[in-house]
Amino acid sequence: MKKLMMTFLAILALIAALLLLEWGLTASRAQHSSQKGDTLTFYNWGDYIDPSILTDFEKTSGYKVDYQTFDSNEAMYTKIQQGGTNYDLAVPSDYMVAKMKKAGLLAKLDKSKLTGMDNLNKQFLNQSFDRGNHYSVPYFWGTLGILYNRQKVNGADLKSWSALWSERYKNRVLLVDSARDILGMTLLSQGKSVNDQNKADLAAAQGKLSSLMPNVKAIVGDELKLYMAQGEGDLAVTYSGEAKNAIEKNGDLAYTVPEDGSNLWLDNLVIPKSAKHKQAAYALINYLNRPDVAAKNAQYIGYATANRAAYEKLPKNVQNDRAFYPKQSVLDKLQVYQNFDQYWTQKYNDAFLEFKLGKS
Incomplete structure (x- = not known):
């Protein structure tokens, strides 16, 4: 009887230990999820990023990405202005950045949280629609x-x-x-x-x-x-x-x-003022600013990258394609x-x- 009681108590102790372990893991996962900000909602033009880049970002960062698309700057502006859906990162064109900024729809960027800005071509920084790039980061041009x-x-x-x-x-x-x-x-x-x-x-x-x-x-x-x-x-x-x-x-x-x-024309990465997962947005901007990632993205999209370091990683025949990477005399x-x-x-x-x- 005593042996049976000891066996019963041992089973109870094991069950209690397992429950405690499960509780700890659940709490850890919840804390990790909270720290990572759950799911980043990325509002972009259709087919305007290499899908594998988002997959790799999710694996390396721990964030999930909800990728949603629009077909015009005006449609994007209206959805963000209405505020029905939370968007953490968006890609407006040049003039639309100015319009969104004037309407108070954009969050001012915390430059201390941005990396890879030195990789960008200075030709596409400090443009008239956002002097000092306080609200936008160049994406493609x-x-x-x-x-x-x-x-x-x-x-x-x-x-x-x-x-x-x-x-x-x-x-x-x-x-x-x-x-x-x-x-x-x-x-x-x-x-x-x-x-x-x-x-x-x-x-x-x-x-x-x-x-x-x-x-x-x-x-x-x-x-x-x-x-x-x-x-x-x-x-x-x-x-x-x-x-x-x-x-x-x-x-x-x-x-x-x-x-x-x-x-x-310049398409730009911006963080809406209403964004709920700003840390995740900064993480994705920084990931997209990596030269290897930006070069891979440019190869997939076919548009000209605003990332100078990424441009240098592109095949020579792409770099020398003057129709899409014009000479300075044309750029001027x-x-x-x-x-x-x-x-x-x-x-x-x-x-x-x-x-x-x-x-x-």
Whole structure:
């Protein structure tokens, strides 16, 4: 009986020990989860990061990533402004950074928590939309240019935006559906700025743009790169990243930036003021700033990296591709879009809408 009682007590002690161990592990996991901030919600453009990078980040950091996407800066702005969903990291373009900052939607960055900033190309820091980079970190960059089929168009004829008005391109040109870009390239063809806020200049640009209509085959959105890859257009005004995607599908295509200048666009990493997991956001920014990670990401995306150290790790044929990594003489002529107030935004939109109605 005594032996049976001792066995029973030993079993009870073992059970108690196991329960205590389980409680300790649960508490440890809970504490670790709390320290790591649970799940980071990353709000980005579709297919704008190598998925394996997020997987590797989760493994090395302990954070989980909820990757959500948007298809326009305006859609992203509205969702963050409404505040219904928590976003910890987002990727607005240049002018949208200024708009979000003005609306009080962004958290000021704690530079002491950022690493790898020295890896970034100074060319893309301290831009007008965020002097001092107090709210944003450059991610990818690119240009607006002309994508063309080398079998049907002589690239040497595309040194100026005005070349698009040539009669030889009747019903052969595709345009990206964007007021700032299309009016901007028209203003550049007249020696003006993409940020022009002069009524007479805008009226003159609108007049010149209307004369382009006979050459315009279609005004389209994301499907533009597919149309060009399939040979449904001979020339297109589009973004360097979209051009890169089309060229990968059709080797007859090439991309150029006219010598009279263009738009320099920058997509940036920002932390919304409403973010609940800021430490996790800093961790992902720092991970993306690593040269090896940024180079891998650039290879997957096909866009130009803003990370100088990552650029140096890219294959030589990529580094020397002047369509996507232009010479300094071209870079010096690029202009970043300024954030227009409501009045000028509407003026540009109305002018572009009138132009589009002429196509319908």
